[in-house]
Amino acid sequence: MAVVERVVVTVFTTVTRSVVDGHGHRHPGPPREVREALLTITDSDGATGGCLAAPDTVREAVIAGHIGPALIGQDSLDRERLWHRVARRQRGAQGNLSDRALSAADQALWDLAGRRLGLPVWKLLGGARAEVPAYASTMCGDDVPGGLATPEDYAAFAKDLVSRGYRGIKLHTWMPPMPYGVDRDIEACAAVRDAVGPDVALMLDSNHWYSRSEALTLGRALDELDFAWYEEPMEEASVQSYRWLADQIRTPILGPETSWGKHMARAEWVAAGACDILRVGVVGSGGIIPAVKAVHLAESFGMDCEIHGNGSGALAVIGATLCGRWYERGLLHPHSDYDTPAPHLRSIVDPLMDGKVRMPDAPGLGDDLDVDYIASRTVASWGTGSQ
Structure with missing residues (x-):
């Protein structure tokens, strides 16, 4: 031993x-x-x-x-x-x-x-799939010319992302200290849907700034725009607010993203009917072990579970399980270069190929440290x- x-x-x-x-x-x-x-x-x-x-x-x-x-x-x-x-x-x-x-x-x-x-960790965990579709996860809105300052900027960036091979895009819209609001979010979401057409999956993460009535107004707009999910529109400490919202709109509610409580908190959300798609992260929820428990919980209830964030730990859980559809690749921005590794890495762990990311082959998590x-x-x- x-x-x-x-x-x-x-x-x-x-x-x-x-x-x-x-x-x-x-x-x-x-x-x-x-x-x-x-x-x-x-x-x-x-x-x-x-x-x-x-x-x-x-x-x-x-x-x-x-x-x-x-x-x-x-x-x-x-x-x-x-x-x-x-x-x-x-x-x-x-x-x-x-x-x-x-x-x-x-x-x-x-x-x-x-x-x-x-063995790579995803194989050590059981091994379920060697690749997964990736969605492009944007940075939040800004006031940078040619960045993400307007709905038109989001639309132009979305078209560029589709040209790179992405078949799913998640918007992080404007948040404090930037001016923000439901009307502005709806304009950005509508502009992106018009730009990419009906066949690209779109998601929105509005980062818990809204009240119930604001979240409902935005959610009903997403219904009309055929969004794949709606993430964190309200403070996640209020599970009953999410249960209320899930009953009011057609767009699937995904959560919880940032709520503390590891896999146990996710069980409470499932029991309350507060989400349609479960959410768990490896980094923020205590590691690979609680993340896998949350995924298996979702699977037991016939639900999808999407992994929050990118990186080798997220890939390990995704590669070992089947009830999530996507890998979150980002954060992306017109002025940022995601594909060039940081100086302390010899390569990135998640290169995009034909809209998908392959699981690492190297033993362990697969981070290529210099x-x-x-x-x-x-x-x-x-x-x-x-x-």
Whole structure:
């Protein structure tokens, strides 16, 4: 039995070409230096697994106080048991051990197992499909000339996305601090539908800014525009508001996207009839283990479950299951280049081919890290266990 010996975080500098506004929304921007973290778990056989995360997510106190003590000395292949060991520490962590930190540890353990056994994680999870259609997920609206400043901008960008091979497009429309509103959202959705025609699947994520009456007005407009789903129009803490909305419109409600509570919260949404399509993310919902549980929950009720976000963890869950139709590729913008890898990556994990993304073939999660780049730009590290 190989046991976990070390849990180490390496913080390094890299370059991004995006900026984040005061409300947390990402937009294109000039190249700038940022810090990224790599959480690495090593077992007594020398097998390693890693997961990229924000440095604050896996800060030193989180590793030393929670993740390290839960994992050190434990069988590195006991992923289910270890997930529970870390998750239970959230109860006494006073909010300092987030679901994102739990996800980073879980994904690193899956990466370790895949590398040790010579299998991609999606195969290790069961293996259901080797490719999946991708939808283009836009950045939210802005005031940038030639960007996403007007309904006409969204329409032009949608036509370009279809020309690249996408058969589905999800709009993130205007959100604070930009001027926003139901009428503006409807104009953008109508312009895109007119631009791409009836055969391209369209979705809307309005990011929970609306009241019931506003969400209903927008939802009925989406009914007329034949949208494939309607995502997060209201605050997701109010499950009954979503149940009410789902009863009022034909467009399928997809959720919850950002609601806390891992797979258990998704079960409450299904039980309440608050969504037509379930939603779960690997990064925000605690990892691969709870995401797979949520997908199987949806399957048990004859529902689709769509995975929130992109990346290797999302692909692992999608490749291992069958009741989701899409992979979310983005965020995309007329002024951004999604297909050029960040400097700390030698290639992207999700190249688009004929409108689809193939599952990684490499053992583990499949992230193609440039370890030499990371080593040369390391600015801090911390960890626990034998050195």
